[in-house]
Amino acid sequence: MKNLKILGSISFMLIVVACSTVPLTGRKQLNLANSDQIQQQSVQAYREFLQSPGTKVITSGAELQRVKTVGNRIASAIDRYLAENGYANQYKFKWEFNLVQSKEINAFCMPGGKVAVYSGIIPVAQTDAGLATVMGHEIAHAVARHGEERYSQMAGAQALGGILGAATGSDALVQLYGLGGQLALLKYGRSQESEADRLGLIFMSMAGYNPESAVGFWERMASKKGSGGAPPEFLSTHPSDASRIANIQKRLPEARKYYKQ
Numbered sequence: 001m002k003n004l005k006i007l008g009s010i011s012f013m014l015i016v017v018a019c020s021t022v023p024l025t026g027r028k029q030l031n032l033a034n035s036d037q038i039q040q041q042s043v044q045a046y047r048e049f050l051q052s053p054g055t056k057v058i059t060s061g062a063e064l065q066r067v068k069t070v071g072n073r074i075a076s077a078i079d080r081y082l083a084e085n086g087y088a089n090q091y092k093f094k095w096e097f098n099l100v101q102s103k104e105i106n107a108f109c110m111p112g113g114k115v116a117v118y119s120g121i122i123p124v125a126q127t128d129a130g131l132a133t134v135m136g137h138e139i140a141h142a143v144a145r146h147g148e149e150r151y152s153q154m155a156g157a158q159a160l161g162g163i164l165g166a167a168t169g170s171d172a173l174v175q176l177y178g179l180g181g182q183l184a185l186l187k188y189g190r191s192q193e194s195e196a197d198r199l200g201l202i203f204m205s206m207a208g209y210n211p212e213s214a215v216g217f218w219e220r221m222a223s224k225k226g227s228g229g230a231p232p233e234f235l236s237t238h239p240s241d242a243s244r245i246a247n248i249q250k251r252l253p254e255a256r257k258y259y260k261q
Contacts, residue, residue: 022144023087024202025195038148039092039112046096046114056101058119064099067117070131070207071097074139075113077206093142105224109138111147124220129213132204140199146192197248201255211255218245 021028050057058064075095082088093113102118109115115138117131125131141147201211222241 020090020145022195022199023082023085024199025144027144027195035111035145035148036092042110042112042114042147043094046110046116049116050098050100058099058101063119063122066122066128066131067099067135068097070128070209071095071115071135071139073207073209074132074136074203077208078139078143078203081206091143105221107134107138109135109142111142111145113139113142115139124224125217126220127213129204129209130217130220132207132209133200133214133217136202136204136207136209137196137200140196140203141192143203144192144195144199146196149192194244194247197244198251198254201248201251202258205255205257205259208260211252211259214248215245215252218248 049055072095075093079088079093082091095113095115097115097117100116100118103120104118105120105124106118107116107121115135117135121134122131125134197214201214204214205211218241222245
């Protein structure tokens with residue numbers, strides 16, 4: 001019992017000391033991760049993904065230009081917001097945007113601003129505003145440090161119960177991102193997905209894209225089914241379609257405050 005009390009006290013102190021705040025939403029989150037190390041390993045994982053035999057990176061064309069243009073507009077808006085609101089010294093984004101040839105309906109952003117968009121999602125996005133919806137959502141995961149939060153949750157669970165076995169440090173990141181092999185995208189929780197929806201709306205608005213377009217995009221995503229009637233991998237851990245769209249509609253008034261045509 002005494003050991004349990006000591007462990008509980010240590011755990012509480014770690015949580016208090018290791019809390020950070022998500023920009024815009026103000027949510028407190030556990031962050032036990034070494035941000036610099038996470039970012040370095042994310043860059044490694046991103047490079048391995050782009051250079052893997054199964055990945056075909058598109059190097060020219062109108063679709064690539066759209067991805068880069070939309071991505072850079074969102075990145076510039078985020079960098080400006082972070083600088084104006086005292087967050088600049090907390091982030092070291094080195095933005096990069098790549099388009100990957102694939103029928104898969106997917107996109108991701110790793111810590112540090114490394115973004116990949118799969119060509120299969122372009123027809124679903126339809127417009128630049130649709131593309132800004134999905135890119136803003138994925139970039140929001142990086143701004144909210146959801147990857148580091150998940151890493152911290154795993155590390156905390158390991159300290160309290162050893163659920164990761166012998167995995168420590170970069171080994172835990174291997175489990176999250178699949179370093180050294182095919183990239184295994186991080187699975188965020190539904191609360192993190194909802195937070196990314198909210199932040200994504202704001203980021204696309206800051207970049208000059210109408211947040212109203214997000215509703216149509218997610219409606220189109222909801223209509224897509226993978227093999228066997230399963231949703232696209234992109235949606236596997238996301239909130240239900242009806243809940244997501246309803247929540248986005250509730251968040252539109254907040255996002256409109258940031259919208260500048």
